[in-house]
Each structure stands twice: as structure tokens, then as C-alpha cells.
Amino acid sequence: MPMATPRSEPPPPPQPCTPLLADQNYVVLSPPSCSHSQRRRTTILATTLILTLLAATFSAFVLWPSDPSLKIVRLRLNKVQVHTRPRVTIDVSMSVTIKVQNVDVYAMDYEALEVAVGYRGRRLGQATFQQGYVRALGSSYLDAEVEFNEVGVFSDVVLLLEDLAKGTVPFDTVTEVQGRLGFLVFQFPLQARVSCEVMVNTVNQTIFRHNCYE
Template sequence: MRLNKIDWRTEKSPGSFLPRVFLDLNMGLTVKVTNRDYLGVYYDHVKVGIAYRGEKIGQVTSENSAYIPPRGTAYVDATLDIHGIQVLADVIYLLEDIARGRIPLQTVTDFDGYIRLFSLKVPLQAIMSCEVDVDTNEQTVLRQECDIGSIK
């Protein structure tokens, strides 16, 4: 991971003398992607929206296209953008979740790519949403339930 940018900003809070504090963050990531299918997948872009407790907090976007082999794994360079997290309001919930040892996240993944079937190049578009619980101690996924919204 590499931190590209971090900014703080404040806004007046109606009915309060204390301002609201917001965090903007941009990080470079390397993400491990596993293909469980029996066909290799070439992708042009992958975009993942991330939400915490129903509020969108950011998105991860792949930086380049790549190939994921059948029943294999690939590492994808991506950028994480988080904009406008309200620090004090979200931190209270976040501290509660950390104390419980799990953080609930929601993701929506938009994927454009293709598969090769003999000499044919078959386009593939998919949208998938997931509910993910992350173990804060082991930094692993405890639970992941996904639903494919559409495949084209």
C-alpha cells in the first residue's frame, strides 16, 4: 500500500458551535483476485464501491487490465479513493465494531472483460454486490455473501 494523498476539511454544523470534520484519502493498493472458474478471464477494468453502515465511503478502481488464469490467482494494482468520511460520527460506530472484532462492509463490483473460447473473444460484463464482515484482529474476511446483479 502507498498513501498518495490525505486531506482533512471542516464544515459548519447547523445548531452546533463545533464544526464537522471530514477525511479524504487516496491510496495505492495491490489486491489479490481469485478466479474459481475453469476459464481464464481477461478484464479491462474493475470498479468496487465500498459502503460502511449503508453510507458510501469510497471506491477501488483497477489501474490496468490483466489476465486471471483458470482456477488461479492474480494481483491487481488499484487505487482506493475515500471521500467525505465524517470523522467523529463514523468513528464512534467504527470503534464499536473494532471492539466486537468485526467490521461490516457492503461492496458493489462493476466488471468489464472477456473470456477466450477457442479463437473467439466473448465479452463479459457483470455487476455483483456483497456483504462482507472483516475480522479486525486477523485482518481476514469472516463472512462474504454475494449476489450477482447482472451478467451480460
């Protein structure tokens, strides 16, 4: 008996595509485009700002006032003498050449230059000299004579007599300058100082060693 062949059913008809509705709660934003001209303007602005800051820093470094520099160029002993009657006193005479150097870009007027001489930390006396002028980025030399007569050393009599017995007496000198730096309508006060330790030979009346520092 012949077998019955099953009939295949035709495939279902294709369903029409239903378009998806866009969700109204979402907004798609496209990233802004950065044009070449915008990048160039940003680079120029950043470069200009950096150069301006560098120029301002350099100008402040150059134009900001600095204190002058003092240097003892020459120091010579003219006389040192100790008197024991009626009381112990000392006479000191020195010649000193001082170099005042102006490191600023403006001229400097110094109002007073003072040289003081001391013995073992005690000031024996001081001398003040006239006003002066130093041009911008220049220097000026001043020759000064410092002389003190019959200065009492009551508190250091024993030490002074011991130094005289050795033939060497230690002195110290302090040189100070005070001035003003003029820039347009502004005035800037300036001050400089240099100290020296001086060893004097009382036998031949000479300075055999001195050490200066600022």
C-alpha cells in the same frame, strides 16, 4: 317251441370325408421372424445414441462459460481519520490483495476491477483499476490501494461519532470485476462480486475482524 334269434343288420357303409372349404374371409399371417442380426443392430444403435447424448451433455457442462471467482486474500488498514472542522469528513486508506480465479477452459480478459468502500450501507467512494488477463483454469493476483480523503458523512454523523467513541468503526467493501471470455468468434460477458464487512480499531489503526462473502 324254439325262439327265433334276431338278425343284426350290417353297419352302414362309412361316409366319404368331405373336405372343409377354407373361409375366403380370413387370412392367416405368420409373425415376422426377428433375426439375430436385427437385434444386434438395434442394440448398437441404442448404445450409440445414449453415448452421444452423454458426450454432448458433458461437453456442454465443461465448455459452458462460468463467472470468475473473487477472493480477498489480504486486507490491511493504512489510515482512518475523522475531521470535525469545518465539517465532519473522514479519510480512509486500505491495501487489498485480490485473487481473480478463472474456472473456465478459455482465457479471460477483465476490463475493469472496482473496489468500493462504504460506511453503514452508504458508499464513501470507489477506485477502478487497470485491465488484466487470466489464463484458462488459472488465477491472477492484484494488489490495490484504496484511498479516499475528506469524504462527507452528513447523514451518519451521529452514528460515526458514536462509533469513534467506542473505538471501532464498521466499514463494508465491495469488489467487482467485469470481463469477457473469448471462444473462437464468440464473446461472453462475465461478472463477479465479493463483499466484506470490516471492523476497524481506530485506536491502533488496525482491522481486527472482517467477514467476506460472495
